[in-house]
Amino acid sequence: MQRISGPHMQEKYQPAEVELAAQQHWVKTQAARAVEDTTKPKYYCLSMFPYPSGKLHMGHVRNYTIGDVLTRFHKMQGYNVLQPMGWDAFGMPAENAAIQNKVPPAKWTYANIDYMRSQLQRLGFAIDWEREFATCTPEYYRWEQWLFTRLYEKGLIYKKLGTVNWDPVDHTVLANEQVIDGRGWRSGALVEKREIPMYYMKITAYAEELLADLDQLPGWPEQVRLMQKNWIGKSTGVRFAFPLADNSNEKLWVFTTRADTIMGVTFVAVAAEHPLATRAAANNPELAAFIEECKKGGVAEADIATMEKKGMPTGIFVQHPLTGEQVEVWVGNYVLMGYGEGAVMAVPAHDERDFAFAKKYNLAIKQVIAAEGETFSLDGWQEWYGDKSRGTCVNSGKYDGLAYEAAVDAIAADLAAKGLGEKKVQFRLRDWGISRQRYWGCPIPVIHCESCGDVPVPDDQLPVVLPENVEITGAGSPLAKMPEFYECTCPKCGKPARRETDTMDTFVESSWYFLRYACPDNTQAMVDERVAYWCKGGIDQYIGGIEHAILHLLYSRFFTKLMRDVGLFGEQKLDEPFANLLTQGMVVAPTFYRDAEGGKKDWINPADVDVTTDERGRPTGATLKADGQPVVIGGTEKMSKSKNNGVDPQSLMDEYGADTARLFMMFAAPPDQSLEWSDAGVEGAFRFLKRLWKLSHDHVAAGIVPAYSGGELDGVLKDFRRQLHQTIGKVSDDYGRRKQFNTAIAAVMELLNAFAKLPDSPEARSVKQEALEAAVLMLFPIVPHACQALYAELKPGCDAGQATFPKADAAALVQSEIELMLQVNGKLRGSIKVPADAAKDAIEAAALASETVQKHLDGQAPKKVVVVPGRLVNIVV
RNA sequence: GCCGGGAUGGCGGAAUCGGUAGACGCAGCGGAUUCAAAAUCCGCCGCCGCAAGGUGUGAGGGUUCGAGUCCCUCUCCCGGCACCA
DSSP: OOOTOSSOOOOOOOOOHHHHOOOOHHTTTTTTTTOTTEEEEEEEEEEEEOOOOOOOHHHHHHHHHHHHHHHHHHHTTTTTEEOOBBBOOOHHHHHHHHHOOOOOHHHHHHHHHHHHHHHHTTTOOOOOGGGGGBTTSSHHHHHHHHHHHHHTTTTSSEEEEEEEETTTTTHHHHEEGGTTEEEETTTTTBBBEEEEEEEEEOGGGGGGHHGGGGOOOOOOOOHHHHHHHHHHHHEEEEEEEBBBTSSOOOOEEEEEEEEEGGGGGEEEETTTTSSSHHHHHHOOOHHHHHHHTTTTTTTOOHHHHHHHOEEEEEEEEOOOTTOOOOEEEETTTTTTSSSSSEEEETTTOOHHHHHHHHHHHHHOOOEEEEEETTOOOOOOOOOOGTTSSSSOOSSGGGTOOOOOOHHHHHHHHHHHHHEEEEEEEEOOOOEEEEEEESSHHHSSSSSTTTEEEEOOOOGOOOOOOOOSSOOOOSOOOOOGGGGGHEEEEEEESEEEEOOOOEEEEEEGGGGHHHHHHHHOOOSSSSSHHHHHHHHHTTEEEEEGGGGTTTTHHHHHHHHHHHHHHHTTTOOOOOSSSBBBBBEEEEEEEEEEEEEGGGGGGGEEEEGGEEEEEOOSSOOOEEETTTTEEEEEEEEEEOOOOOTTTOOOOHHHHHHHHHHHHHHHHSSSSSTOOOOOOOHHHHHHHHHHHHHHHHHHHHHHHEEEEEEEESSSOOOOOOOHHHHHHHHHHHHHIIOOOOOOOOHHHHHHHHHHHHEEEEEEEEHHHHHHHHHHHHHHHHHTTTTTHHHHHHHHSSSSSSSSSSSOOOOOOOOOOOOSEEEEEEETTTEEEEEEEETTOOOOOOHHHHHHSSSHHHHHHHTTOOOOEEEEEETTTEEEE
């Protein structure tokens, strides 16, 4: 094997040279190529694929370095490893770029992919590039269309009206992101809600399984499972009807989880789009105007939930299903047509929102729950009013005295007897609307025929190819303006027909790409038996941002189950795609700005700012490098274009090399926490690599020797060797179990600090050889280029990438004497040394005999002595 | 608004199962080297205090021999909220 850094080791660490040589070596030896091999355990390590936005940002560097560390570590542990990469290539930014720069989305996307691929290669990730694909190619999305037609036939995809943000000036549908303060981002027009037909995936049919299987995912963070559980939101309640008071036999259906409060209903609220509201508005211009007002504004839940609750009576009355009393129907802007029945019963006394609404409009508030020791008052809302775990029914006739569960059961039974309702399990989860009125996405494979209706495109006409030369204006859907795309013939009857011009939500592509990596070259099927090899028991590690905790991960779980039920996995049992999940935190950086006209702020990039500090290093101010004048120090925020606080990873790589970038990212914070960018921290990472290089160089220059393999050692060397093997144990645990790399790096740093203080003797040299070999292998997953070169110097002819990860030597860990802390009344007062195998009473005696303890006891007898083996002794006086 | 998370020196963070708070690194300070600087190496470094000592993990309360860690109340910050990806 070639010596990577040449016949004479460079004295100075030169990352550009070292990294180029290492990367060429890996390409030549196909080090990252993954081949199915049943003789080894497999390890599929997956990072969330990037949207090709132009260039890598720090979040990508962080995400993919974490993945690469785990990939390389597991390879050194003997696993057959797969680390793939691809491109989530459909999406809005390509259309925005097309509007701004007049570049076709496809061209822009492919150019970005080429650049970003080169950046990933420059970072030295052990990616199997033979498996790369972009989701915007027909070779990929044809299978998505194929699956769509299967699901459509199974009834798992259906059409219904959905509410979207409508820009009345641009005549276009806007994403929530494009609605700013209720206005369209380009036109500035007030956005309206509009109902249009859309295709939906029946994710609610899988709600029960998606919820239950969360318990089968011990490798997921508890917080993510909890978020998904709450999102699915299973609740048991009662669906029941209020008959209309006009004796028309019509009914208004509602769902409630608080049927126990049914006797406290004082009004009913319906959504603005509810048929009853429409009917009432027909001869009530004031109400019609109010309904129009409700339709203003966007559809985002966060906006609806925080806006002022408003309502108006309809003049329509319904009968209370149990008392027969007349109850008025109101239209409320906070009731959503898309949830449940689009109508809710209102119990102001026991629902905080209803309480506020009733106070505002002077509606009746009737207490029907009482809790012991509490007084009900209309002065203000109190927490216990809505707490179903407390209290019993009052003012509720035959239900008086019943607690929550008993009351719900009795009331549900009575409603059922009247044929007006029943208990029902309800999910918060809604079906997934996948239609988008956009160009740069996967065409929905449906043809609309006047005679045959909606006809899925037959297999032999797939893929429906997205035309690539299109003019994007930002107004309206481009495909709907292209007769050459939408004019077609019906596959059933052959008559002229119209092709669907909506495309799919881009979450669809990212819901199954991880399965396609197993078999990206298959032109005959969506997936094949290689999925059974790589995805058996789930993908071993998935790494990505916490912002995907709900949507992407839930959709991916859903798709895996859909594909299983379409029979795509054959005999293999694959219910869940990701066995282990690591959610990484954001990359944040300080912000700087100057106030500009109109209350706006000019954000200044951290790279252009000098921060001044006082004699203790505390920041006292900041100035712009260009003019030396002060700028305002803002908060520390997620790197973004809008705050101009992004740092380009490319400049980091150019200046320090890939290893320093990787080391800094892994050292600055544990993976799941946010990571604060710091120029000085990067310097520190670079300094450490220089130090590692120099220590190795000095050792190699004095002549390499066989690593220590046995024999008596004196105190210093014995202690150091114990530290070495403790470090090996800790680093293995940090990589393998804890997935916390900052502490692994810190442990190796400590080891090298101790290493630098070792004496120079023949014995010491063999221990140093052992330590350097181990340190270089331990750091290899994080800084593979430098370690590849160093290992070849320490063990000529050996390839660090093919080496086995060091194992701790149990014999080296044995300790004869240990130190115990001494506490008096819980306060640290000193320490004692005892034999490692000392008995409890011997420890107690030694502690009591110690000078410090005697001083604090001051002649008194201890009340209690607590001995924690291996830790401390606490004496209570 | 709802769901989930976070807060520890001047800064990033460590403390893995309730047991030495501040590992490791950055910044700072002192020294060595140097004509000088950079680089490098050595040492100091939570706060108050001359010291003894006291005090300290967002705020307040509690459990415990012992709390950064567990429980209750609160404040601020961050992620998600279904068309950003």
